[in-house]
Amino acid sequence: MHKDIATPVRTKEILEKYGFSFKKSLGQNFLIDTNVLNRIVDHAEVGENTGVIEVGPGIGALTEQLAKRAKKVVAFEIDQRLLPILKETLEPYPNTKVIHQDVLKADVKEVIQTELADCEEIMVVANLPYYVTTPIIMKLLEDQLPLKGIVVMLQKEVADRMSAAPSSKDYGSLTIAVQYFTEAKTVMNVPRTVFVPQPNVDSAIIKLMRRSEPAVNIVSEDFFFSIVKASFAQRRKTLLNNLVHFLTEGKEKKHLIEQALLSADIDGRRRGESLSIEEFARLSDELYAHFK
Ligand code: SAM
Numbered sequence: 001m002h003k004d005i006a007t008p009v010r011t012k013e014i015l016e017k018y019g020f021s022f023k024k025s026l027g028q029n030f031l032i033d034t035n036v037l038n039r040i041v042d043h044a045e046v047g048e049n050t051g052v053i054e055v056g057p058g059i060g061a062l063t064e065q066l067a068k069r070a071k072k073v074v075a076f077e078i079d080q081r082l083l084p085i086l087k088e089t090l091e092p093y094p095n096t097k098v099i100h101q102d103v104l105k106a107d108v109k110e111v112i113q114t115e116l117a118d119c120e121e122i123m124v125v126a127n128l129p130y131y132v133t134t135p136i137i138m139k140l141l142e143d144q145l146p147l148k149g150i151v152v153m154l155q156k157e158v159a160d161r162m163s164a165a166p167s168s169k170d171y172g173s174l175t176i177a178v179q180y181f182t183e184a185k186t187v188m189n190v191p192r193t194v195f196v197p198q199p200n201v202d203s204a205i206i207k208l209m210r211r212s213e214p215a216v217n218i219v220s221e222d223f224f225f226s227i228v229k230a231s232f233a234q235r236r237k238t239l240l241n242n243l244v245h246f247l248t249e250g251k252e253k254k255h256l257i258e259q260a261l262l263s264a265d266i267d268g269r270r271r272g273e274s275l276s277i278e279e280f281a282r283l284s285d286e287l288y289a290h291f292k
Contacts, residue, residue: 002092004034004061004064005059005064006030006031006032006033006034006037006061006064007032007034008196011030011032011061014085015059018081020082026079026129027130027131028079028129029127029130029196029197030058031058031062031127031153032061032195033194036190039188039205040065040125041062041065041066041069043151043188044123044149044151045123046066046123046125047070048070049071049119049120049121050070050120050122050123051112051115051116052070052073052074052123052124052125053074053075053076053111053116053123053124053125054073054075054124054126055075055076055103055126055128055129055136055152056075056076056078056103056129057075057082057086057098058082058127059082059085059086059089060085060086060089060096061127062125062126063086063090063093064090067093067095067096068093070095071116072096072097072116072119073093073095073096073097074097074115074116075096075097075098075099076099077098077099077100077101078100080100083098086098097115099111103136104135104136108139108140109143109144109145112145112146121148122146122147123147123149123151124147124151125151126152127152127153128152128154133154133158137150137154137178137208141182141208148210149182149207149208150182150206150207150208151187151208152208153190153203153204154204155201155204156186157170157202159186159205159206160186160204161175162175162179162184162186162206162208163175163185166273166275166276167273172273173229173232176225176228176277176280177225177228178208179215180214180277181210181211181214181215182208182209183208183209184206185206186204186206187205187206187207188204188205189203190202190203190204191203215277215278216280216281217281218281218285219284219285220284220292223284223287223288223291224280224284227243227246227280227283227287228272228284230243230245231243231272231275233246235271235272235273237271239261239266239267239268239269239271239275240254240257240258240261240268240269242272243268244257247287253291256291257287257290259286259290260283260287260289261283261286263286264279264282264285264286266279266283
Protein backbone atom coordinates (compact mmCIF):
# COMPACT_ATOMS: atom_id res chain seq x y z
CA MET A 1 0.00 0.00 0.00
CA HIS A 2 1.43 3.39 -1.04
CA LYS A 3 1.57 6.43 1.18
CA ASP A 4 -0.72 9.26 0.09
CA ILE A 5 0.71 11.29 -2.80
CA ALA A 6 0.45 14.51 -0.79
CA THR A 7 3.00 13.53 1.85
CA PRO A 8 6.33 15.39 1.57
CA VAL A 9 8.27 12.11 1.26
CA ARG A 10 6.12 10.54 -1.48
CA THR A 11 5.89 13.80 -3.45
CA LYS A 12 9.70 14.12 -3.38
CA GLU A 13 10.09 10.49 -4.50
CA ILE A 14 7.71 10.99 -7.43
CA LEU A 15 9.31 14.27 -8.54
CA GLU A 16 12.81 12.76 -8.37
CA LYS A 17 11.83 9.57 -10.16
CA TYR A 18 10.57 11.56 -13.14
CA GLY A 19 13.13 14.39 -12.91
CA PHE A 20 10.20 16.84 -12.81
CA SER A 21 10.98 20.57 -12.61
CA PHE A 22 8.22 23.04 -11.68
CA LYS A 23 7.03 25.57 -14.25
CA LYS A 24 6.23 28.83 -12.55
CA SER A 25 4.48 30.00 -15.72
CA LEU A 26 1.88 27.21 -15.24
CA GLY A 27 1.22 28.09 -11.59
CA GLN A 28 2.67 24.80 -10.36
CA ASN A 29 2.53 24.79 -6.56
CA PHE A 30 1.71 21.30 -5.38
CA LEU A 31 -0.01 20.51 -2.08
CA ILE A 32 1.89 18.33 0.39
CA ASP A 33 -0.59 18.25 3.27
CA THR A 34 -3.35 15.65 3.33
CA ASN A 35 -5.21 17.50 6.10
CA VAL A 36 -5.67 20.55 3.89
CA LEU A 37 -6.70 18.35 0.97
CA ASN A 38 -9.29 16.61 3.11
CA ARG A 39 -10.67 19.95 4.27
CA ILE A 40 -11.15 20.93 0.61
CA VAL A 41 -13.00 17.67 -0.09
CA ASP A 42 -15.08 18.12 3.11
CA HIS A 43 -16.10 21.65 2.15
CA ALA A 44 -17.09 20.42 -1.31
CA GLU A 45 -19.29 17.78 0.38
CA VAL A 46 -18.12 15.19 -2.11
CA GLY A 47 -19.96 11.90 -1.74
CA GLU A 48 -20.50 8.64 -3.58
CA ASN A 49 -22.92 10.21 -6.07
CA THR A 50 -20.78 13.26 -6.83
CA GLY A 51 -19.02 13.72 -10.16
CA VAL A 52 -16.02 16.02 -9.87
CA ILE A 53 -14.31 18.21 -12.43
CA GLU A 54 -10.76 19.04 -11.32
CA VAL A 55 -8.57 21.68 -12.94
CA GLY A 56 -4.82 20.97 -12.86
CA PRO A 57 -4.25 17.66 -11.05
CA GLY A 58 -0.44 18.14 -10.92
CA ILE A 59 0.89 14.78 -9.69
CA GLY A 60 -2.56 13.78 -8.41
CA ALA A 61 -2.48 14.90 -4.76
CA LEU A 62 -6.03 16.26 -4.66
CA THR A 63 -7.31 13.86 -7.34
CA GLU A 64 -6.44 10.94 -5.07
CA GLN A 65 -8.37 12.32 -2.08
CA LEU A 66 -11.33 13.15 -4.33
CA ALA A 67 -11.30 9.71 -5.93
CA LYS A 68 -11.57 8.04 -2.51
CA ARG A 69 -14.95 9.71 -1.95
CA ALA A 70 -16.44 10.67 -5.33
CA LYS A 71 -18.20 8.59 -7.92
CA LYS A 72 -15.84 9.84 -10.62
CA VAL A 73 -13.18 12.54 -11.08
CA VAL A 74 -12.31 14.07 -14.45
CA ALA A 75 -9.21 16.27 -14.37
CA PHE A 76 -7.94 18.71 -17.01
CA GLU A 77 -4.14 19.05 -17.08
CA ILE A 78 -2.30 21.32 -19.51
CA ASP A 79 1.26 20.07 -18.86
CA GLN A 80 2.10 17.02 -20.95
CA ARG A 81 5.06 16.12 -18.69
CA LEU A 82 2.59 15.26 -15.91
CA LEU A 83 0.66 12.66 -17.93
CA PRO A 84 3.03 9.67 -17.39
CA ILE A 85 3.28 10.60 -13.70
CA LEU A 86 -0.50 10.73 -13.30
CA LYS A 87 -0.82 7.41 -15.11
CA GLU A 88 1.27 5.85 -12.37
CA THR A 89 0.00 7.75 -9.31
CA LEU A 90 -3.70 7.39 -10.19
CA GLU A 91 -3.42 3.79 -11.29
CA PRO A 92 -5.10 2.54 -8.06
CA TYR A 93 -8.12 4.78 -8.77
CA PRO A 94 -10.10 3.53 -11.79
CA ASN A 95 -12.75 6.22 -11.17
CA THR A 96 -10.37 8.95 -12.39
CA LYS A 97 -9.76 10.25 -15.89
CA VAL A 98 -7.17 12.80 -16.99
CA ILE A 99 -7.79 14.95 -20.05
CA HIS A 100 -4.72 16.64 -21.52
CA GLN A 101 -6.15 20.06 -22.32
CA ASP A 102 -6.11 23.73 -21.36
CA VAL A 103 -9.33 24.03 -19.36
CA LEU A 104 -9.93 27.49 -20.83
CA LYS A 105 -10.23 25.88 -24.28
CA ALA A 106 -12.20 22.84 -23.16
CA ASP A 107 -15.85 22.10 -23.82
CA VAL A 108 -16.57 21.29 -20.17
CA LYS A 109 -20.31 20.89 -20.79
CA GLU A 110 -19.65 18.15 -23.32
CA VAL A 111 -17.22 16.42 -20.93
CA ILE A 112 -19.83 16.48 -18.15
CA GLN A 113 -22.41 15.00 -20.52
CA THR A 114 -20.14 12.21 -21.71
CA GLU A 115 -18.09 11.39 -18.61
CA LEU A 116 -20.30 12.28 -15.66
CA ALA A 117 -23.79 11.54 -16.98
CA ASP A 118 -24.52 9.00 -14.25
CA CYS A 119 -23.59 11.33 -11.37
CA GLU A 120 -26.35 12.99 -9.33
CA GLU A 121 -24.45 16.23 -8.80
CA ILE A 122 -21.38 17.91 -10.28
CA MET A 123 -18.81 19.90 -8.30
CA VAL A 124 -15.67 21.64 -9.51
CA VAL A 125 -12.89 21.09 -6.98
CA ALA A 126 -9.33 22.29 -7.52
CA ASN A 127 -6.14 23.87 -6.31
CA LEU A 128 -6.12 26.40 -9.11
CA PRO A 129 -3.11 27.68 -11.07
CA TYR A 130 -2.97 31.22 -9.69
CA TYR A 131 -2.02 32.97 -12.93
CA VAL A 132 -5.46 32.17 -14.40
CA THR A 133 -7.76 31.92 -11.37
CA THR A 134 -10.28 34.55 -12.44
CA PRO A 135 -10.61 33.53 -16.12
CA ILE A 136 -11.13 29.89 -15.09
CA ILE A 137 -13.83 30.70 -12.53
CA MET A 138 -15.61 33.13 -14.87
CA LYS A 139 -15.55 30.57 -17.68
CA LEU A 140 -17.05 27.91 -15.40
CA LEU A 141 -19.80 30.30 -14.30
CA GLU A 142 -20.59 31.81 -17.70
CA ASP A 143 -20.61 28.51 -19.60
CA GLN A 144 -23.90 27.65 -17.86
CA LEU A 145 -22.68 24.26 -16.71
CA PRO A 146 -24.93 22.04 -14.61
CA LEU A 147 -22.79 22.62 -11.51
CA LYS A 148 -23.86 22.40 -7.90
CA GLY A 149 -20.86 24.48 -6.94
CA ILE A 150 -17.16 25.24 -7.04
CA VAL A 151 -14.74 24.75 -4.13
CA VAL A 152 -11.23 25.89 -4.95
CA MET A 153 -7.96 27.02 -3.49
CA LEU A 154 -6.83 30.41 -4.79
CA GLN A 155 -4.98 33.57 -3.78
CA LYS A 156 -6.46 34.94 -0.54
CA GLU A 157 -6.69 38.38 -2.13
CA VAL A 158 -8.90 37.05 -4.95
CA ALA A 159 -11.04 35.03 -2.51
CA ASP A 160 -11.56 38.22 -0.49
CA ARG A 161 -12.69 40.07 -3.62
CA MET A 162 -15.12 37.32 -4.62
CA SER A 163 -16.76 37.12 -1.20
CA ALA A 164 -16.68 40.85 -0.34
CA ALA A 165 -19.62 42.94 0.96
CA PRO A 166 -20.60 46.39 -0.40
CA SER A 167 -18.53 49.37 0.85
CA SER A 168 -15.49 47.23 1.67
CA LYS A 169 -12.17 47.81 -0.10
CA ASP A 170 -12.36 44.40 -1.82
CA TYR A 171 -15.84 44.95 -3.31
CA GLY A 172 -15.74 45.41 -7.07
CA SER A 173 -16.91 44.15 -10.44
CA LEU A 174 -15.45 40.67 -9.75
CA THR A 175 -17.55 40.46 -6.56
CA ILE A 176 -20.73 41.25 -8.47
CA ALA A 177 -19.90 38.88 -11.36
CA VAL A 178 -19.32 35.98 -8.96
CA GLN A 179 -22.19 36.76 -6.58
CA TYR A 180 -24.61 37.18 -9.48
CA PHE A 181 -24.21 33.45 -10.17
CA THR A 182 -23.30 32.07 -6.73
CA GLU A 183 -23.36 32.42 -2.98
CA ALA A 184 -19.71 33.01 -2.18
CA LYS A 185 -17.93 32.30 1.08
CA THR A 186 -14.25 32.11 2.02
CA VAL A 187 -14.17 28.98 4.18
CA MET A 188 -10.51 28.68 5.18
CA ASN A 189 -7.18 30.48 4.99
CA VAL A 190 -4.21 28.31 4.08
CA PRO A 191 -0.53 28.95 4.93
CA ARG A 192 2.20 28.92 2.26
CA THR A 193 4.01 26.07 4.00
CA VAL A 194 1.67 23.38 2.66
CA PHE A 195 2.88 23.82 -0.95
CA VAL A 196 6.03 22.93 -2.88
CA PRO A 197 7.38 25.25 -4.06
CA GLN A 198 5.86 27.80 -1.67
CA PRO A 199 3.88 30.50 -3.52
CA ASN A 200 4.67 34.12 -2.73
CA VAL A 201 1.05 34.95 -1.88
CA ASP A 202 -1.31 33.76 0.85
CA SER A 203 -4.02 31.28 -0.10
CA ALA A 204 -7.62 30.58 0.82
CA ILE A 205 -10.36 28.10 0.00
CA ILE A 206 -13.51 29.61 -1.45
CA LYS A 207 -16.89 27.91 -1.72
CA LEU A 208 -19.18 29.14 -4.52
CA MET A 209 -22.61 27.49 -4.46
CA ARG A 210 -24.52 28.07 -7.66
CA ARG A 211 -27.85 29.89 -7.25
CA SER A 212 -30.87 28.24 -8.88
CA GLU A 213 -31.65 31.68 -10.38
CA PRO A 214 -29.20 34.59 -10.74
CA ALA A 215 -29.19 36.93 -7.70
CA VAL A 216 -31.17 39.58 -9.60
CA ASN A 217 -33.48 39.71 -12.60
CA ILE A 218 -32.26 42.11 -15.28
CA VAL A 219 -33.28 43.04 -18.80
CA SER A 220 -29.79 42.63 -20.28
CA GLU A 221 -26.89 40.79 -18.63
CA ASP A 222 -24.29 42.33 -20.94
CA PHE A 223 -25.53 45.85 -20.25
CA PHE A 224 -25.71 45.17 -16.48
CA PHE A 225 -22.10 43.98 -16.37
CA SER A 226 -20.90 46.93 -18.47
CA ILE A 227 -22.62 49.36 -16.06
CA VAL A 228 -21.08 47.59 -13.06
CA LYS A 229 -17.62 47.78 -14.64
CA ALA A 230 -18.06 51.46 -15.54
CA SER A 231 -19.21 52.28 -12.00
CA PHE A 232 -15.92 50.96 -10.58
CA ALA A 233 -13.74 52.41 -13.37
CA GLN A 234 -12.39 55.19 -11.17
CA ARG A 235 -13.12 54.32 -7.58
CA ARG A 236 -12.65 57.87 -6.28
CA LYS A 237 -15.12 59.36 -8.76
CA THR A 238 -18.82 59.56 -7.98
CA LEU A 239 -21.21 57.11 -9.58
CA LEU A 240 -22.67 59.89 -11.73
CA ASN A 241 -19.26 60.95 -13.06
CA ASN A 242 -18.23 57.40 -13.90
CA LEU A 243 -21.53 56.83 -15.71
CA VAL A 244 -21.32 60.11 -17.63
CA HIS A 245 -17.80 59.20 -18.72
CA PHE A 246 -18.89 55.74 -19.88
CA LEU A 247 -22.29 56.44 -21.43
CA THR A 248 -22.12 59.82 -23.10
CA GLU A 249 -19.83 61.63 -25.45
CA GLY A 250 -19.74 65.13 -24.08
CA LYS A 251 -22.37 65.74 -21.43
CA GLU A 252 -25.50 66.21 -23.49
CA LYS A 253 -27.14 63.07 -22.13
CA LYS A 254 -26.20 63.66 -18.52
CA HIS A 255 -29.81 64.52 -17.69
CA LEU A 256 -30.92 61.05 -18.85
CA ILE A 257 -28.48 59.46 -16.42
CA GLU A 258 -29.72 61.73 -13.63
CA GLN A 259 -33.28 60.75 -14.49
CA ALA A 260 -32.41 57.04 -14.37
CA LEU A 261 -30.66 57.47 -11.00
CA LEU A 262 -33.74 59.25 -9.67
CA SER A 263 -36.10 56.53 -10.92
CA ALA A 264 -33.84 53.87 -9.38
CA ASP A 265 -33.80 55.86 -6.11
CA ILE A 266 -29.99 56.06 -6.05
CA ASP A 267 -27.98 59.19 -5.18
CA GLY A 268 -25.49 59.87 -8.00
CA ARG A 269 -23.04 61.35 -5.49
CA ARG A 270 -22.46 57.89 -4.02
CA ARG A 271 -19.43 55.81 -5.05
CA GLY A 272 -20.01 52.63 -7.08
CA GLU A 273 -18.53 50.54 -4.30
CA SER A 274 -21.48 51.38 -2.01
CA LEU A 275 -24.15 49.91 -4.31
CA SER A 276 -25.63 46.49 -3.61
CA ILE A 277 -26.19 44.06 -6.47
CA GLU A 278 -29.96 44.85 -6.28
CA GLU A 279 -29.23 48.57 -6.67
CA PHE A 280 -26.99 47.91 -9.67
CA ALA A 281 -29.82 45.84 -11.18
CA ARG A 282 -32.38 48.65 -10.73
CA LEU A 283 -29.99 51.24 -12.11
CA SER A 284 -28.97 49.10 -15.08
CA ASP A 285 -32.60 48.50 -16.10
CA GLU A 286 -33.42 52.24 -15.84
CA LEU A 287 -30.35 53.17 -17.91
CA TYR A 288 -31.03 50.43 -20.44
CA ALA A 289 -34.24 52.16 -21.48
CA HIS A 290 -32.18 55.19 -22.63
CA PHE A 291 -28.81 53.75 -23.66
CA LYS A 292 -29.34 50.24 -25.01
N1 SAM B 1 -3.77 19.75 -7.94
C1 SAM B 1 -2.35 19.75 -7.71
C2 SAM B 1 -2.07 19.94 -6.24
O1 SAM B 1 -2.95 20.43 -5.55
O2 SAM B 1 -0.96 19.60 -5.80
C3 SAM B 1 -1.61 20.80 -8.54
C4 SAM B 1 -2.13 22.22 -8.41
S1 SAM B 1 -1.12 23.43 -9.20
C5 SAM B 1 -1.51 24.84 -8.21
C6 SAM B 1 -1.97 23.85 -10.70
C7 SAM B 1 -1.98 22.80 -11.81
O3 SAM B 1 -2.74 23.32 -12.91
C8 SAM B 1 -0.63 22.42 -12.39
O4 SAM B 1 -0.56 21.01 -12.50
C9 SAM B 1 -0.61 23.05 -13.79
O5 SAM B 1 0.19 22.35 -14.72
C10 SAM B 1 -2.08 23.02 -14.14
N2 SAM B 1 -2.54 24.05 -15.11
C11 SAM B 1 -2.05 25.30 -15.29
N3 SAM B 1 -2.77 25.96 -16.21
C12 SAM B 1 -3.74 25.12 -16.64
C13 SAM B 1 -4.80 25.23 -17.60
N4 SAM B 1 -5.00 26.37 -18.28
N5 SAM B 1 -5.60 24.16 -17.81
C14 SAM B 1 -5.41 23.01 -17.11
N6 SAM B 1 -4.43 22.85 -16.18
C15 SAM B 1 -3.61 23.89 -15.94
